[in-house]
Amino acid sequence: MEIIIRKEEDHDHVEVGKLLGSAFEQDLEARLVDSLRKNPDFVPELSFIAECDEQIVGYILFFPIKIISKQDRHASLALAPMAVAPKYQRKGVGKAMVEHGLTKAGHSGFDSVIVLGHAEYYPRFGFRPASLYGINAPFEVPDEAFMALELTKDGLDRVSGTVVYPEEFNEV
Ligand SMILES: CC(C)(COP(=O)(O)OP(=O)(O)OC[C@H]1O[C@@H](n2cnc3c(N)ncnc32)[C@H](O)[C@@H]1OP(=O)(O)O)[C@@H](O)C(=O)NCCC(=O)NCCS
Structure with missing residues (x-):
């Protein structure tokens, strides 16, 4: 199966909304992405579709x-x-997106990535519990589900503290 990963374009928004709805079985994540695209901090080059x-x-x-x-x-x-x-789950699409995204994120000048998610999934890409770096979530979360990855060598050296998400995430 050929998997193409590319930057999301404006004309993809409707399809992306449908996809998020079907994968999460609710529309919260689709609404979150709609709001985040309007946030001035949104980086279009770091929004990808498969x-x-x-x-x-x-x-x-x-x-x-x-x-x-x-x-x-x-x-x-x-x-x-x-x-x-x-x-299309469990066919490597997620892996291809994470690997592509991490490479692009590293080229965009960022030193690290934080994820809250399946503790069995993200470590295969090098994510480790964020607590090992002294990085905490701003809310209660199982330690192993809140993870960090260095994109650059020692990217999290001397970095510790609490993650602050944009307020749009409060709705999810
Ligand atoms: C999680 C998700 C993005 C993974 O994408 P994917 O394309 O299925 O992942 P890949 O094919 O790269 O990897 C498959 C592996 O992911 C893991 N995985 C998939 N879904 C998982 C889940 N719900 N919980 C834990 N691990 C999961 C399994 O270990 C699987 O390995 P296996 O096939 O050996 O069992 C996808 O399952 C999904 O969209 N789930 C619903 C929405 C969601 O939970 N998003 C992530 C929020 S953190």
Whole structure:
């Protein structure tokens, strides 16, 4: 099966909304992405779709966030949301999107990525519990589900604190 990963374009928005609805079985994530696209921090180059059989079957977004401590603030990225159409799950579409996205994110000047998600899934890409870096979620979350990845060598050296998400995420 050929999987094409490319940057999301304006004309993809409706299809991406349908895909998110079918993968999450609710419309919260589709509404989240609609709101995030209007946020001035949105980076269009870090919003990707996957195509198979000439249809959109996957979506992944990397959105700028901050890691804040009393002394410092550091820019990072949240990997969220990510989804694959139910019929196309477990065929490597998610893997292709994560790997492509992480490469592009590294080339965009970011040092790290944070993800809240399946603890069995993301470690295969190098994610580790964020707590190992002294990075905390702004809400209660199982330790192993809140993960961080360095995009550059020692990208999280001397970075610790609490992740601050844009307020649009509060709705999810
Ligand atoms: C999670 C998701 C994005 C993975 O995409 P995918 O294309 O199926 O993933 P890949 O084909 O690259 O990898 C498959 C592996 O993912 C893991 N995986 C898939 N769905 C999973 C789930 N719900 N929980 C835990 N692991 C899961 C499995 O380990 C699977 O490996 P296996 O085939 O050996 O069992 C996709 O299943 C999905 O859209 N789920 C619904 C929405 C969602 O949960 N999004 C992520 C929020 S963190």
